[in-house]
Amino acid sequence: MEAKTLFDKIWDAHEIExxxxxxxxxxxxxxxxxxxxxxxxxxxxxxxxxxxxxxxxTTATPDHNVxxxxxxxxxxxELSRHQVDMLKRNCQEHDIVYHDLQTDGHGIVHxxxxxxxxxxxxxxxxxxxxxxxxxxxxxxxxxxxxxxEVEMVLASQCIMQPKPKKMRIxxxxxxxxxxxxxxxxxxxxxxISTSGGTGHFIExxxxxxxxxxxxxxxxxxxxxxxxxxRGGMIAPDETTINYVKGRQYAPIGKDWDEAVEQWxxxxxxxxxxxxxEYTFDATQIEPxxxxxxNPGMGVGITQSIPKTEGMEGSDKNTYLxxxxxxxxxxxxxxxxxxxxxxxxxxxxxxxIEDFRAFxxxxxxxxxxxxxTAWLVPGSQKVEKQIRxxxxxxxxxxxxxxxxxxxxxxxxxxxxxxxxEGKYAVSTSNRNFxxxxxxxxxxxxxxPLTAAAAAITGVITDPREFL
Amino acid sequence: xxxxxxxxxxSPAIPLPVENVDTDQIIPARYLKAxxxxxFGDNLFRDWRYNRDGSPKxxxxxxxPMYSGKILIxxxxxxxxxxxxxxxxxxxxxxxxxxxxxxxxxxxKNNALNNGLLPxxxxxxxxxxxxxxxxxxxxxxxxxxxxxxxFTILESGESVEFEINPYKKHCLQNGLDxxxxxxAMKDKIAAFEKTK
Numbered sequence: 001m002e003a004k005t006l007f008d009k010i011w012d013a014h015e016i017e018x019x020x021x022x023x024x025x026x027x028x029x030x031x032x033x034x035x036x037x038x039x040x041x042x043x044x045x046x047x048x049x050x051x052x053x054x055x056x057x058t059t060a061t062p063d064h065n066v067x068x069x070x071x072x073x074x075x076x077x078e079l080s081r082h083q084v085d086m087l088k089r090n091c092q093e094h095d096i097v098y099h100d101l102q103t104d105g106h107g108i109v110h111x112x113x114x115x116x117x118x119x120x121x122x123x124x125x126x127x128x129x130x131x132x133x134x135x136x137x138x139x140x141x142x143x144x145x146x147x148x149e150v151e152m153v154l155a156s157q158c159i160m161q162p163k164p165k166k167m168r169i170x171x172x173x174x175x176x177x178x179x180x181x182x183x184x185x186x187x188x189x190x191x192i193s194t195s196g197g198t199g200h201f202i203e204x205x206x207x208x209x210x211x212x213x214x215x216x217x218x219x220x221x222x223x224x225x226x227x228x229x230r231g232g233m234i235a236p237d238e239t240t241i242n243y244v245k246g247r248q249y250a251p252i253g254k255d256w257d258e259a260v261e262q263w264x265x266x267x268x269x270x271x272x273x274x275x276x277e278y279t280f281d282a283t284q285i286e287p288x289x290x291x292x293x294n295p296g297m298g299v300g301i302t303q304s305i306p307k308t309e310g311m312e313g314s315d316k317n318t319y320l321x322x323x324x325x326x327x328x329x330x331x332x333x334x335x336x337x338x339x340x341x342x343x344x345x346x347x348x349x350x351x352i353e354d355f356r357a358f359x360x361x362x363x364x365x366x367x368x369x370x371x372t373a374w375l376v377p378g379s380q381k382v383e384k385q386i387r388x389x390x391x392x393x394x395x396x397x398x399x400x401x402x403x404x405x406x407x408x409x410x411x412x413x414x415x416x417x418x419x420e421g422k423y424a425v426s427t428s429n430r431n432f433x434x435x436x437x438x439x440x441x442x443x444x445x446x447p448l449t450a451a452a453a454a455i456t457g458v459i460t461d462p463r464e465f466l
Numbered sequence: 467x468x469x470x471x472x473x474x475x476x477s478p479a480i481p482l483p484v485e486n487v488d489t490d491q492i493i494p495a496r497y498l499k500a501x502x503x504x505x506f507g508d509n510l511f512r513d514w515r516y517n518r519d520g521s522p523k524x525x526x527x528x529x530x531p532m533y534s535g536k537i538l539i540x541x542x543x544x545x546x547x548x549x550x551x552x553x554x555x556x557x558x559x560x561x562x563x564x565x566x567x568x569x570x571x572x573x574x575k576n577n578a579l580n581n582g583l584l585p586x587x588x589x590x591x592x593x594x595x596x597x598x599x600x601x602x603x604x605x606x607x608x609x610x611x612x613x614x615x616x617f618t619i620l621e622s623g624e625s626v627e628f629e630i631n632p633y634k635k636h637c638l639q640n641g642l643d644x645x646x647x648x649x650a651m652k653d654k655i656a657a658f659e660k661t662k
Contacts, residue, residue, distance in 0.1 A: 053652070313594075
């Protein structure tokens with residue numbers, strides 16, 4: 001029998017047909033929807049006179065556009081409120097489970113999927129959001145789609161996709177102290193660039209990967225899209241199984257035992273062939289920080305901003321344009337640079353482990369004067385857990401306050417916008433121009449590096465405090 | 467979504483010689499609050515095109531009266547980042563029918579194809595020749611022939627063939643979308659579900 005990759009195994013089990021000279025018709029197990037990329041899709045269904053084909057395989061929550069304070073009140077922004085109301089109405093009309101603000105299941109769509117046990121190994125999962133790649137951490141094929149494709153899945157529970165190429169990224173060795181999954185991801189992207197993964201689906205492997213917690217794996221897979229890849233995945237193991245067990249939508253009893261037996265087969269065959277392979281040494285990775293306007297423009301925190309020597313033409317122009325936007329010059333050290341804002345949250349780093357790490361770091365210390373910090377839990381469950389563990393008290397003592405769940409300043413669709421020209425250390429996923437507000441300057445980093453910046457007011461190596 | 471059938475386009479082009487143009491630049495998140503697919507062209511490249519006070523930035527190519535046309539020429543890795551289909555809608559609504567680059571991000575490419583916007587991949591060297599042609603003569607015309615899968619610089623007659631899968635080509639030529647195809651195979655999908 002032909003050796004297959006993990007990706008092939010799941011893809012082949014979901015391919016209903018391959019259109020001659022065209023894409024595959026791929027069956028989707030779970031469809032997650034939110035308020036921003038679904039309304040036009042529902043409108044399309046209405047125009048065509050169609051119902052949602054499999055409402056019980058669809059789950060909805062509002063996240064991109066919601067305020068992160070006073071969620072018990074009416075949403076002030078009229079357009080945002082309308083979008084959220086529209087999602088709720090569409091879900092009622094089509095019998096889709098809707099996790100409303102302030103309810104136990106609410107949160108960022110990529111945080112609640114795993115929390116509720118909706119995300120399981122071997123599945124195909126899509127959502128009208130590029131960071132759907134997060135769910136690949138469970139050994140699932142999960143990828144972001146556009147609104148036309150959201151409409152396809154609503155209408156038929158299928159999507160038409162060309163099969164991507166396969167890439168394996170192996171990271172071996174033990175991570176150094178103060179180095180997290182976020183740093184692995186930013187390191188990989190800095191090495192292969194923001195287009196290095198384009199056309200591919202990644203499988204992450206190696207001892208540095210298998211030693212990550214589920215939260216860490218989700219952070220890593222989440223950032224796969226920032227290398228241009230459609231998604232990233234990690235073969236399920238004991239860590240995965242232990243995480244899924246007992247969750248609301250996890251199988252129980254005999255079904256659980258059968259599922260676990262199946263999940264154990266979900267791995268690439270030893271002689272499976274990947275189109276592209278990379279291998280990295282975990283011990284070479286430092287805490288990372290970005291200095292430019294795409295996630296590939298990152299360096300180890302003790303490093304300087306790379307010089308333009310050897311760059312030519314449009315490469316050089318694009319690079320200098322990015323530095324100009326950031327107000328930085330080539331060759332400058334990143335350590336010591338001023339920080340005005342710190343944002344902890346998003347589908348990248350808004351899980352309980354991220355808040356534990358941040359809180360442990362700031363415990364007994366004080367937030368620097370002049371730093372505005374926004375701590376936004378990824379979900380209601382994360383917020384509850386923070387309170388249950390008493391982390392909120394530690395944060396308050398250190399001068400921080402907790403906000404309510406949502407995507408928040410990651411994409412600044414709500415009121416949480418970094419002001420023009422200000423510098424933010426952010427645990428989110430994109431440092432594009434204006435991403436966190438018009439004119440905002442973003443430096444991507446781990447929750448530990450964000451904590452170090454929050455208490456010092458400048459870019460600081462978190463290892464100095466560990 | 468309904469869009470115009472695509473056959474052949476002859477038009478000057480607007481150059482945007484910037485790499486890694488991400489979809490947050492094509493349309494910033496704060497303009498994604500509409501619940502209908504209307505008027506996104508007004509905010510296409512919002513923060514590159516306008517100052518904070520709403521006045522146009524004269525140096526931006528879309529504001530330069532020298533340039534016009536239905537073809538946008540972008541630097542490599544065009545359309546990276548967010549999956550927002552609003553990026554393709556905004557480009558189409560503004561009047562573009564073709565985007566040319568040496569490299570497109572995957573999701574953007576799918577979104578464009580699903581909306582009658584043709585992404586044309588040309589070799590990096592050819593892309594530079596297109597930029598140079600426009601630099602010399604902003605009125606220079608280009609021909610995009612979908613049937614022949616050919617992009618031509620009309621002044622010099624230089625051309626390259628571009629790839630598109632036959633299914634998507636058929637869809638574009640006939641203004642069809644995937645939903646028609648999928649809805650027609652519902653019985654097959656239901657049968658597949660029973661085997662799972």
